[in-house]
Amino acid sequence: MRISLSNFPTRTTHIPLLWLLTLALAFLPCLIVGAAAPTVTGIRFSNSPPDGQHNFYTVDDEIEVEVTFSEAVTVSGKPRLTLIFDDASISDEVYATYDDGSGTSTLTFTYEVAEGERDHDGVAIKANSLKLNSGRIRNAADEEANLAHNSVSEDSSRKVDTLVTYLALGEEHVPASPILFNEIGNAARTAHDWIELRNTTNKARSVDDWELSIITKDKDDESIVKLPDEEIPANSTLLIVNRDPGSTPLAAGIEFGSTDKGYGAKHLYLVAEELELPNDGRFMLILRDDDRDTGTLRALVDIAGNHFADTSSVPLDAGNVWVRDERRDGHEKNAWEEAEYTGLGYDRGAEDSLSNGGTPGYDNEAIKDRISEFDSEAQITISEIMLTTGRGRVPQWIELYNNSLTDAVNLNGWHLEIENYTSEDVLVSRYAKITFQKDLYVLPNQTVLIVSNAARTAEKYAFPSGTRVYNLYDRHRDDLDIESRWDAVLSQEGFYLALADRRSPNKPIDEVGNLDGKRQTRDEPTWELPPVLTEDGARVSLIRRYGDAKNDGQAAARDGKKRNAWISAANVKLVGDTYYGDTTDLGNPGFRAGGPLPVQLSSFQVEHTEAGIVIKWATESELNNAGFNILRREAKEGEFKPINATLIAGAGTTGERNTYQFVDTTAKTGIVYYYQLEDVSFAGERQTLATHRPRGQLSAAGKLTTTWGDLKRQD
Structure with a gap:
């Protein structure tokens, strides 16, 4: 618009004031170009959870949000905006209140996390939730701000849990508790889940009024079981299961608190019907020494798992058994590793798989590799021998028995010495010494077989998945000069066997047979072996005699180099219809005669x-x-x-x-x-x-x- 003086009155001596004001108001919009109210141009979280809390805010931590405007604004009162928690005990929505920034274009809003609140997916900001709350947000021209804004979606680096304070520990922190989470069996079937507590001290520890609880995505520190007024014995374990072990792959034990302390195995179990571990491994177990403090940070004894992180942090997912490094905190990733299958702590029919790993109910060191680690009364002995191949149709076998009620042994690296009498039935080397080349576990009060070749068996319960069998033909045919898989490795007329552990190959821990075992001699049998066949041609094993059983079930083997130490299986009450080789065999492979016999x-x-x-x-x-x-x-x-x-x-x-x-x-x-x-x-x-x-x-x-x-x- 062009303004010309010719438009004004020609007389300029007096211009009416009212006329001038009217003219100014008419042209004011042309002088102020683009004026508008302040608007929200950005919104974001401006802080992160403290270090060491695994992306979690916890009690008393502040969550900060920055709101940016198109121009500087002034704030009065306490405006607020809405944060969304996916699981809060109070409400799913909480309010971050204005805290700082008046007079600038960036305002800060804060929220202080309260007890009982949690969000495992990440905090979010609700769209258009910024409200004045009886306050004001305006610019220098006193114009009210436009508060419309976008939402901010869940952020997994900003989660909430009110039990994380305990976990803000140094990486080298060593738990001081005498009782720790030791092994965790997270089975694919929830009914087979179990937890093992271990007393790491040399004296019994009471667990009266103690409580075990769990935190998951759906459970907020929920009790699993309150422990009874009993003691966990020194250097022992307590197995917590959700049903009687007899209905699971686990071995039976003694119920915690039972007045019957038993004569044999001493491992304890406690049934907790509420025990259920999530298959994804996202949980935390908490052990407290006072059941009145559930849901708080007090009375904590030990923890296991990392419920608030993904499984890459603490992998306790299903289908595996996890064993603890007791030098590490239970929430650390490197505190847990997959446990291998040993069979110890399981029913003897349990399959060889990682889901049956670990040593439930037994000490982590219960599997020995040398005899010096056993107690003074424990023995690994040759308990039964099948001396004939049945005219070359089925294998010979040697049974080894572990009479310990608490310890297992791994025969990997152990030695077996064999001397044979020169007879027509044996074509292999007269003398040989072999070293076992794979893990072969002899469990407490149980047996394994050393066989000349694989064969069928009617008792899969005795030999599950071949885990209790060691095949000489597969691994030592060259050592023994075996030409055919049906060759005999022991003479029916005379033999000597010596078993030695991996540390002392020249110091036998058991010797049996009617020869002297000296390689340089060619001695005659000192006594005649019993018949190896019945009149109708059935194979008959030799069963070793054991002394009178003591109250704890242990019994010493008789001297295996003497005739009175052995008896024909034809003269012994056998355990069912067990055989390894032929259905007509008379023997007890897999079960020591005089051992775990039926009632x-x-x-x-x-x-x-x-x-x-x-x-x-x-x-x-x-x-x-x-x-x-x-x-x-x-x-x-x-x-x-x-x-x-x-x-x-x-x-x-x-x-x-x-x-x-x-x-x-x-x-x-x-x-x-x-x-x-x-x-x-x-x-x-x-x-x-x-x-x-x-x-x-x-x-x-x-x-x-x-x-x-x-x-x-x-x-």
């Missing part, structure tokens, strides 16, 4: 009384018997289920007669029940002893009895 029943009775159905049974002898289970079903083809809440304690090892009684108070009249009696050895082995079916319905007057002749062994 010998003499009677089994069922009687209906006013108190319920009374089940009675008697045993003539028991060996390594932890106890019994009573199972019941209502249909002929139904599933037998245990009805006793805890194991009915057995007598351990005894040659005396014992009687037992159990009352089924849940049975209903008018129903035909089937009952089954099962025994459980200290090694965790289970065997059905008898099945009973009442003839007709039970009545108050009916007494139903079976005797030994009526008992039926179940496969």
